[in-house]
Amino acid sequence: xxxxxxxxxxxxxxxxxxxxxxxxxxxxxxxxxxxxxxxxxxxxxxxxxxxxxxxxxxxxxxxxxxxxxxxxxxxxxxxxxxxxxxxxxxxxxxxxxxxxxxxxxxxxxxxxxxxxxxxxxxxxxxxxxxxxxxxxxxxxxxxxxxxxxxxxxxxxxxxxxxxxxxxxxxxxxxxxxxxxxxxxxxxxxxxxxxxxxxxxxxxxxxxxxxxxxxxxxxxxxxxxxxxxxxxxxxxxxxxxxxxxxxxxxxxxxxxxxxxxxxxxxxxxxxxxxxxxxxxxxxxxxxxxxxxxxxxxxxxxxxxxxxxxxxxxxxxxxxxxxxxxxxxxxxxxxxxxxxxxxxxxxxxxxxxxxxxxxxxxxxxxxxxxxxxxxxxxxxxxxxxxxxxxxxxxxxxxxxxxxxxxxxxxxxxxxxxxxxxxxxxxxxxxxxxxxxxxxxxxxxxxxxxxxxxxxxxxxxxxxxxxxxxxxxxxxxxxxxxxxxxxxxxxxxxxx
Amino acid sequence: xxxxxxxxxxxxxxxxxxxxxxxxxxxxxxxxxxxxxxxxxxxxxxxxxxxxxxxxxxxxxxxxxxxxxxxxxxxxxxxxxxxxxxxxxxxxxxxxxxxxxxxxxxxxxxxxxxxxxxxxxxxxxxxxxxxxxxxxxxxxxxxxxxxxxxxxxxxxxxxxxxxxxxxxxxxxxxxxxxxxxxxxxxxxxxxxxxxxxxxxxxxxxxxx
Numbered sequence: 001x002x003x004x005x006x007x008x009x010x011x012x013x014x015x016x017x018x019x020x021x022x023x024x025x026x027x028x029x030x031x032x033x034x035x036x037x038x039x040x041x042x043x044x045x046x047x048x049x050x051x052x053x054x055x056x057x058x059x060x061x062x063x064x065x066x067x068x069x070x071x072x073x074x075x076x077x078x079x080x081x082x083x084x085x086x087x088x089x090x091x092x093x094x095x096x097x098x099x100x101x102x103x104x105x106x107x108x109x110x111x112x113x114x115x116x117x118x119x120x121x122x123x124x125x126x127x128x129x130x131x132x133x134x135x136x137x138x139x140x141x142x143x144x145x146x147x148x149x150x151x152x153x154x155x156x157x158x159x160x161x162x163x164x165x166x167x168x169x170x171x172x173x174x175x176x177x178x179x180x181x182x183x184x185x186x187x188x189x190x191x192x193x194x195x196x197x198x199x200x201x202x203x204x205x206x207x208x209x210x211x212x213x214x215x216x217x218x219x220x221x222x223x224x225x226x227x228x229x230x231x232x233x234x235x236x237x238x239x240x241x242x243x244x245x246x247x248x249x250x251x252x253x254x255x256x257x258x259x260x261x262x263x264x265x266x267x268x269x270x271x272x273x274x275x276x277x278x279x280x281x282x283x284x285x286x287x288x289x290x291x292x293x294x295x296x297x298x299x300x301x302x303x304x305x306x307x308x309x310x311x312x313x314x315x316x317x318x319x320x321x322x323x324x325x326x327x328x329x330x331x332x333x334x335x336x337x338x339x340x341x342x343x344x345x346x347x348x349x350x351x352x353x354x355x356x357x358x359x360x361x362x363x364x365x366x367x368x369x370x371x372x373x374x375x376x377x378x379x380x381x382x383x384x385x386x387x388x389x390x391x392x393x394x395x396x397x398x399x400x401x402x403x404x405x406x407x408x409x410x411x412x413x414x415x416x417x418x419x420x421x422x423x424x425x426x427x428x429x430x431x432x433x434x435x436x437x438x439x440x441x442x443x444x445x446x447x448x449x450x451x452x453x454x455x456x457x458x459x460x461x462x463x464x465x466x467x468x469x470x471x472x473x474x475x476x477x478x479x480x481x482x483x484x485x486x487x488x489x490x491x492x493x
Numbered sequence: 494x495x496x497x498x499x500x501x502x503x504x505x506x507x508x509x510x511x512x513x514x515x516x517x518x519x520x521x522x523x524x525x526x527x528x529x530x531x532x533x534x535x536x537x538x539x540x541x542x543x544x545x546x547x548x549x550x551x552x553x554x555x556x557x558x559x560x561x562x563x564x565x566x567x568x569x570x571x572x573x574x575x576x577x578x579x580x581x582x583x584x585x586x587x588x589x590x591x592x593x594x595x596x597x598x599x600x601x602x603x604x605x606x607x608x609x610x611x612x613x614x615x616x617x618x619x620x621x622x623x624x625x626x627x628x629x630x631x632x633x634x635x636x637x638x639x640x641x642x643x644x645x646x647x648x649x650x651x652x653x654x655x656x657x658x659x660x661x662x663x664x665x666x667x668x669x670x671x672x673x674x675x676x677x678x679x680x681x682x683x684x685x686x687x688x689x690x691x692x693x694x695x696x697x698x699x700x701x
Contacts, residue, residue, distance in 0.1 A: 399548055400585035400642075402572040404599065409573070412598055416589045 060128035068136025095478035097435025202343035302449030314429030321382025340380035344438030385425030389418035500681035506554035
């Protein structure tokens, strides 16, 4: 028992230092736990924002899951040309940072501002669905990869239509869970809805914490946390144990369905169109070539400077998630996930208030606090990556590894076998850190290079061409990382 | 009566797997002995082997391996501490390591490991397959390679679940000859199987 508890403590250290300890200290400092008797826990105006946020994210989660379900069934259950390319384009629409995505949509719809064209909850739902549908597809593809080989072989022996329906039925429980998970992941969304002019609970909390009544902001966050904890626990603990068997790593036996190919080509058209329009908008006029070149070099160099930091944050987070999942620490995974599902500003503000006064000047000039906060924000990805990496290891291999000493079994057998899942997770983590704006805005030291933050600020000045150039660089980075992830998932099309 | 050294001693052991209850089972296996565990499908042969290896909990009764009593529950010895060679019903070779690398990993820093790997591989007719990865082996070769990995440390209690299922006559004879040899070295074999090899003792588990 003691060993088990110790095994859970080390992977949780970053999230304890970077989230829970500062949050509790700040909450105590702001007297969150002693509300005045005549005030209610949450103000009525805040409650309206909570309800509208839930409405928007619930619709977006449902739509994204539906799209992701169709994508996953067709990608897992059929074969055809350019599947690797399709997968990369699908992933790219998630790995492109929100600011770049919004910039591309803005350029695509042709209006001077995004707010003027997609200015309501429908716009927010569409933007969120566009970005998160590939995540739903990835989750459901991971679920398919856990089906036993024998079951997959049996499916391939069925007529194509019957097999697709059987796959749909097989994925139905996972799809319900996926919708629930997306709902939780989308709740802290602030950036994309803000481009559509919709206020969410995250923005309200940030406003309360920075310019309004801080205690009220904390109380709102506590309410959100109280709702989230049982929901995450339910999602991670209910349901059957996964089959723990690898998906057949080749396409032989899968049907070739022309309509599926046509659907998948249509499906990636929006992502392709957004990148092309971004490219077109970013293309400089003759007089702007020199400036555009400088901007491009600046953007690429700032991403180059950010890359090692993003890689470090992502690797540490993913390894922590894998260690917790490998040890079967469900409470630990819950604690790891929670910061992702709360507003990004919450941890950032707490970290800044608690640690900044004690930091030596030289450390304050480095993005130390920013890295820890962004690492904590990758908790859900780390937990999901670790969980999938553990589940895809076939039971027979796991049993054989149990007969070696724990250290040898962990580092020589289970970690190398988990790498095909963990490496793509690290790639996705890097893209998320590079595109992150909320914590960067609050914690980045002066002069810190961040292309996503620069783009976010440009979006508010409506500088379309320059914004498009930065967005294009970020989009290409997202596509490159999607290529890496896609290579790891290649199954031989 | 001469003192008998026991490799495995089960006394009234009850094992649960999901809703199924197996036992109580009482069984003794002497050092150097080969015992086949038979019984109908679903009787719990594999579950019993898993429980002996520490991969399923023993609900009640006592279990001793090489004279050491193994406590049940969280305080029991971990699987890797029980001194067991394991070969499961499904292939459990690790696909990212060559056969030789897997044997070295299990064998640790034992003396004369190289010569032992070579000798055992020769006996199993997989000498020229040692540098290969599991995906590059046929079903029968992979099964023999897994046996090689399981027996690389001498003098252990070997738990084998349907070890001959993918073998032709020649492969089966080679494996049996190797197991006979290992038993003279001090190993003991408990095997779950539908067929009992000649000269082997057997005991049967009936389904509840």
